Amino acid sequence: xxxxxxxxxxxxxxxxxxxxxxxxxxxxxxxxxxxxxxxxxxxxxxxxxxxxxxxxxxxxxxxxxxxxxxxxxxxxxxxxxxxxxxxxxxxxxxxxxxxxxxxxxxxxxxxxxxxxxxxxxxxxxxxxxxxxxxxxxxxxxxxxxxxxxxxxxxxxxxxxxxxxxxxxxxxxxxxxxxxxxxxxxxxxxxxxxxxxxxxxxxxxxxxxxxxxxxxxxxxxxxxxxxxxxxxxxxxxxxxxxxxxxxxxxxxxxxxxxxxxxxxxxxxxxxxxxxxxxxxxxxxxxxxxxxxxxxxxxxxxxxxxxxxxxxxxxxxxxxxxxxxxxxxxxxxxxxxxxxxxxxxxxxxxxxxxxxxxxxxxxxxxxxxxxxxxxxxxxxxxxxxxxxxxxxxxxxxxxxxxxxxxxxxxxxxxxxxxxxxxxxxxxxxxxxxxxxxxxxxxxxxxxxxxxxxxxxxxxxxxxxxxxxxxxxxxxxxxxxxxxxxxxxxxxxxxxxxxxxx
Amino acid sequence: xxxxxxxxxxxxxxxxxxxxxxxxxxxxxxxxxxxxxxxxxxxxxxxxxxxxxxxxxxxxxxxxxxxxxxxxxxxxxxxxxxxxxxxxxxxxxxxxxxxxxxxxxxxxxxxxxxxxxxxxxxxxxxxxxxxxxxxxxxxxxxxxxxxxxxxxxxxxxxxxxxxxxxxxxxxxxxxxxxxxxxxxxxxxxxxxxxxxxxxxxxxxxxxxxxxxxxxxxxxxxxxxxxxxxxxxxxxxxxxxxxxxxxxxxxxxxxxxxxxxxxxxxxxxxxxxxxxxxxxxxxxxxxxxxxxxxxxxxxxxxxxxxxxxxxxxxx
Numbered sequence: 129x130x131x132x133x134x135x136x137x138x139x140x141x142x143x144x145x146x147x148x149x150x151x152x153x154x155x156x157x158x159x160x161x162x163x164x165x166x167x168x169x170x171x172x173x174x175x176x177x178x179x180x181x182x183x184x185x186x187x188x189x190x191x192x193x194x195x196x197x198x199x200x201x202x203x204x205x206x207x208x209x210x211x212x213x214x215x216x217x218x219x220x221x222x223x224x225x226x227x228x229x230x231x232x233x234x235x236x237x238x239x240x241x242x243x244x245x246x247x248x249x250x251x252x253x254x255x256x257x258x259x260x261x262x263x264x265x266x267x268x269x270x271x272x273x274x275x276x277x278x279x280x281x282x283x284x285x286x287x288x289x290x291x292x293x294x295x296x297x298x299x300x301x302x303x304x305x306x307x308x309x310x311x312x313x314x315x316x317x318x319x320x321x322x323x324x325x326x327x328x329x330x331x332x333x334x335x336x337x338x339x340x341x342x343x344x345x346x347x348x349x350x351x352x353x354x355x356x357x358x359x360x361x362x363x364x365x366x367x368x369x370x371x372x373x374x375x376x377x378x379x380x381x382x383x384x385x386x387x388x389x390x391x392x393x394x395x396x397x398x399x400x401x402x403x404x405x406x407x408x409x410x411x412x413x414x415x416x417x418x419x420x421x422x423x424x425x426x427x428x429x430x431x432x433x434x435x436x437x438x439x440x441x442x443x444x445x446x447x448x449x450x451x452x453x454x455x456x457x458x459x460x461x462x463x464x465x466x467x468x469x470x471x472x473x474x475x476x477x478x479x480x481x482x483x484x485x486x487x488x489x490x491x492x493x494x495x496x497x498x499x500x501x502x503x504x505x506x507x508x509x510x511x512x513x514x515x516x517x518x519x520x521x522x523x524x525x526x527x528x529x530x531x532x533x534x535x536x537x538x539x540x541x542x543x544x545x546x547x548x549x550x551x552x553x554x555x556x557x558x559x560x561x562x563x564x565x566x567x568x569x570x571x572x573x574x575x576x577x578x579x580x581x582x583x584x585x586x587x588x589x590x591x592x593x594x595x596x597x598x599x600x601x602x603x604x605x606x607x608x609x610x611x612x613x614x615x616x617x618x619x620x621x622x623x624x625x626x627x
Numbered sequence: 628x629x630x631x632x633x634x635x636x637x638x639x640x641x642x643x644x645x646x647x648x649x650x651x652x653x654x655x656x657x658x659x660x661x662x663x664x665x666x667x668x669x670x671x672x673x674x675x676x677x678x679x680x681x682x683x684x685x686x687x688x689x690x691x692x693x694x695x696x697x698x699x700x701x702x703x704x705x706x707x708x709x710x711x712x713x714x715x716x717x718x719x720x721x722x723x724x725x726x727x728x729x730x731x732x733x734x735x736x737x738x739x740x741x742x743x744x745x746x747x748x749x750x751x752x753x754x755x756x757x758x759x760x761x762x763x764x765x766x767x768x769x770x771x772x773x774x775x776x777x778x779x780x781x782x783x784x785x786x787x788x789x790x791x792x793x794x795x796x797x798x799x800x801x802x803x804x805x806x807x808x809x810x811x812x813x814x815x816x817x818x819x820x821x822x823x824x825x826x827x828x829x830x831x832x833x834x835x836x837x838x839x840x841x842x843x844x845x846x847x848x849x850x851x852x853x854x855x856x857x858x859x860x861x862x863x864x865x866x867x868x869x870x871x872x873x874x875x876x877x878x879x880x881x882x883x884x885x886x887x888x889x890x891x892x893x894x895x896x897x898x899x900x901x902x903x904x905x906x907x908x909x910x911x912x913x914x915x916x917x918x919x920x921x922x923x924x925x926x927x928x929x930x931x932x933x934x935x936x937x938x939x940x941x
Binding site: 312373374379381526532533535536537538539558560561563564565567568569573576578 | 642643645647648649650651654655658674692693694695697698760761762780782825826827830831858860861862864865867868869872
């Protein structure tokens with residue numbers, strides 16, 4: 129941390145950006161000084177990445193971007209302009225990282241070299257880091273595909289520089305309302321991005337999400353909808369955390385023929401007839417796999433695919449469908465054969481912290497990244513499906529990434545988890561808040577351990593977990609990274625940037 | 628007591644107005660009844676359903692976004708008369724954010740038509756350009772000689788101004804409250820308690836939850852004594868932490884400079900944006916704990932150079 133803090137990167141970059149003349153600097157990549165500045169920025173960024181790794185600060189997934197942007201605020205635009213590459217941007221509340229992982233595997237199988245911002249580092253610095261680490265000093269990327277997951281918050285700043293060829297929206301759930309203001313103003317931001325895309329671009333939308341499907345109907349870009357057309361696994365009633373259960377057109381409550389995750393499903397408005405659009409990429413059959421995950425059949429314009437999604441849960445079926453839809457928009461050097469696609473997706477491992485199974489000495493840890501009611505409920509249900517008592521470590525911190533407002537914890541169905549709980553440890557800078565939520569969900573405060581320090585909490589939680597039973601960790605982004613770092617130092621997990 | 632007491636909760640728009648964890652207020656009321664062996668019932672009433680407000684002891688009306696609020700306002704027309712009667716008969720009402728605005732005269736957003744409320748509270752709301760998002764600390768004195776602190780999280784663009792016949796729920800210590808200018812937060816009328824505070828507000832301010840329960844029980848059962856005390860350690864820890872966040876958030880460089888000069892001059896702190904002098908936390912049960920910073924709690928706020936919104940200026 130000390131090195132990061134001493135560098136005046138943020139202050140300098142901010143000052144440069146506030147100046148109204150900054151586009152002039154950003155948009156003259158031909159000039160010799162601009163070229164030198166870019167080279168300097170890229171060199172500085174690359175050096176920062178090396179330093180960060182050597183000094184053990186982490187993978188350097190966002191720090192290099194900060195440094196490079198400090199040297200040259202127009203670095204992202206120049207890199208994409210200097211390279212002849214296609215770009216795919218994935219945004220939405222949930223499933224960005226997993227969708228990108230699957231999409232990268234598919235693009236790779238199709239013969240495209242991919243540069244992406246991995247590790248969920250999806251704020252602006254992370255995006256720039258990804259681009260600059262793959263580029264040479266003249267700003268040219270050797271890869272043919274720039275695949276970026278981008279946080280809704282920075283979307284409108286990154287898109288004008290990027291001009292993505294394919295823009296994927298996974299879903300919109302309530303997600304850190306204190307950062308985004310209201311749900312609909314965030315939706316409007318995404319909508320204006322879609323409206324700004326040229327006719328040559330393709331926008332890939334979740335047709336099962338009533339809000340996402342309604343985005344920018346008059347936009348020039350080609351539209352493609354993905355979703356699930358198999359009615360068996362869903363139920364009829366959206367769960368509590370459902371966000372968009374009223375018709376976007378007329379506010380009348382929607383009726384669902386099937387609900388698969390939260391408010392995602394086959395909906396129709398009985399009042400105005402607004403209904404789920406025809407799906408271009410449709411999952412038509414879902415079977416639980418003999419191994420982890422699901423066996424699915426997907427119909428696409430490029431043919432029918434039979435796939436094994438090695439990641440558990442219906443939300444990952446959506447992620448696979450989103451990725452496959454995105455892949456069909458790419459001109460792949462080798463057309464994607466069903467068998468290649470199957471092999472590619474089969475090899476995808478969970479993104480770090482997404483219900484990751486970890487051997488912790490003689491114990492077993494399941495590490496889950498939870499950030500909103502939907503991701504929490506979905507992951508919790510996966511955990512509840514497994515037999516045996518549950519040992520829980522729940523950690524949340526208030527940071528820029530995790531937000532300040534944890535009221536959403538009250539929308540999580542923790543009442544289902546508490547009766548099956550054998551032990552509970554809460555942690556993070558908002559440990560008191562988490563403890564309060566669990567108390568009102570029925571947990572006994574007398575047996576609850578409240579340990580704000582993440583490493584100490586992990587030790588205490590493991591000490592209270594018998595070796596035959598797993599410890600389930602539900603954590604926000606920052607505490608999840610911290611807990612994983614502790615486990616990495618103990619040699620239990622590989623560093624996340626090596627995944 | 629002649630009959631076992633029952634608290635009848637009427638939960639309005641459980642699906643429509645439910646975006647920021649506000650259902651935690653319901654959980655708080657129910658759990659605090661259950662822990663004391665008090666029976667309760669819950670009646671939910673969504674769009675198109677008019678509950679028997681005369682039978683309700685406590686009515687909950689929560690927050691929602693503009694779109695949902697518009698739908699609720701349209702539906703409130705049918706509920707307005709019986710709800711107004713119940714309020715005039717001292718039914719207890721907790722209204723949060725959009726629910727607060729729905730009980731007032733109107734809410735006029737920056738863009739779009741004004742949304743009419745039922746006008747029980749003498750207050751109106753105009754949209755503002757900058758959204759108020761952040762932790763809030765409020766000091767309340769609901770009955771003479773009693774002072775309590777209220778901690779919560781606000782997220783609203785409306786600026787609410789109180790008329791003559793509504794009094795504020797409390798005074799802002801840190802944060803914005805009703806409008807960020809006059810230092811007021813929320814509104815009170817008879818047994819209506821309206822606030823902008825999410826969090827949700829009742830679990831981490833159990834005194835307010837108990838106040839609502841006590842008033843509801845006293846109204847229906849004249850011989851009902853004081854509520855049995857509960858072990859509220861977890862609640863007060865969460866409240867203290869939230870109050871501390873509200874304080875730290877208020878301490879930008881300007882208030883840091885003010886703090887230094889205060890220290891030098893040994894003067895008490897002024898309160899809120901209006902600069903009004905305030906007798907800080909006197910008599911408050913948690914007041915003296917608020918400034919204590921637990922060294923074992925790494926406070927990330929202090930390490931963060933800037934909040935997310937300004938970290939990447941356009």
